[in-house]
Amino acid sequence: MKYKIGILLLIIALAAGFYFVSGMVRIVQIDISGNAHNTDDEILQLAGFSREATVLDTIKHRPKRIENKGYIARMEISYPTVTTIKIEVIEKERMGYVKYMSSYLCVDSNAYIIDSVKTPDPDTARIEGLTVKSFALNEPLEIDEETRLALLNIYKLISAYQLPVKVINLNYKKTEQISIDFGKIKANIGNARKLEEKFGLLKDILADIGPEKEGILFLENPDKKIIFRRTDLPSDPFAEDRQEAEMAVEEEKKQ
Template sequence: MKRIYIVLFIIAGIILGIYSVKIENFNFGGNTRYTNEEMKAMLFPNDFSKVTLYNVVRSKLKRKYNIPFIQGVDIYVTGLHSADIIVYEKSIVGCVKYMSSYMYFDKDGIVVESSNTLLYGIPVIDGLDFGRIVLYEKLPISNENVFKDMLDITQVLVGYGINVDRITISSDNNITLYMGNIEVYLGDSSELNGKVGELRDIWGKIKDLSGTLYLDNYNPLKDNTTYTFKKK
């Protein structure tokens, strides 16, 4: 019986020793939607989740985490008390309002997330005619031309690093951007790269104004493109 107690004591000591070795230094990378502290709270919510051996095991298992807007997470234990956490965010270029939620889609028009929260820097697309939206499926937009224009303008904006509050696409495929107190009328989807490039170049001159910028007459063959800005 004494030998059993000794074995149990040794096992308890080993468990206690393992439990006492925890990650204290967390180095995050790749996260822009959440702060480091927010990611830490979601991935390491209690003492057990910080145990070093536990994180060695779960890093090998490639566990999936049900975190909004996050595609995946890799945890690399770099020492007894340290770990590097690499966050892979879902690629999102825009969203549409559907019932009481925002449905976020990627560059291919696939709905990748549903949330009641509107993310900063992600434009809301208005003027679209769609049916029932299903998560992880393509946005059900009946007009393929409108669908293509939507994807084109959102990707061009991402490419130029321009944040837009809202985008409207009319039934005749004319595009208008809404940026604070300024509306930017692009007209049809022709020469989108040039139009958005022009917007980027002149934004510093008009960003504090209120009115409508007309870029529908943009012509890449002209050296000095003229544009019209009407103040409100």
């Protein structure tokens, strides 16, 4: 009996000693990757750690996965050694920015609001033609279902074809008059029907037009004549008609 008590006391003493020592030994290496919008310190805070974290902290608090935090889709957390924390950040895909009063709402690929900023990222599309009366972070845009589905499908195709879009204009719920702005080229795609066919043609037509021309592409009905009306040739009154004819001929050749 005394032997068993002695063993138990030894185990308790060792555990207490380890607990005490682990509270004194600091984490010496913290590896964070994949975070473009949050600082390393912000990522650590979200994970529940600090730069002064100890081994004891990782024993008491040992998360392995954290999801849906602002720009972050998820964080994968591992502990390769006793004194090392590794955090891999997977960020949400940004669809674009929606104007709201004096700020812009950053929306992810599922039309959820992930941030509110004063100045939008110029490399991310703006989404126009929506009326937003209120919002909450990590909640979906408050828009009607038809418009939401049109927006999601359009963004899916933009991503699939890797199109350099500047503005997606849904024309204030008039989903019969959708347009896509690429900077120099604006494409009127009409309604949200036959989107895959329209975007398939759009990619090829933009490549044919080239980066130097400016104008409006009329792609409302992909089964009929597709017209590209140039806006960078004001000195030639017949240039527009010739360009329309050229685009119609090119589309007939492809068919």
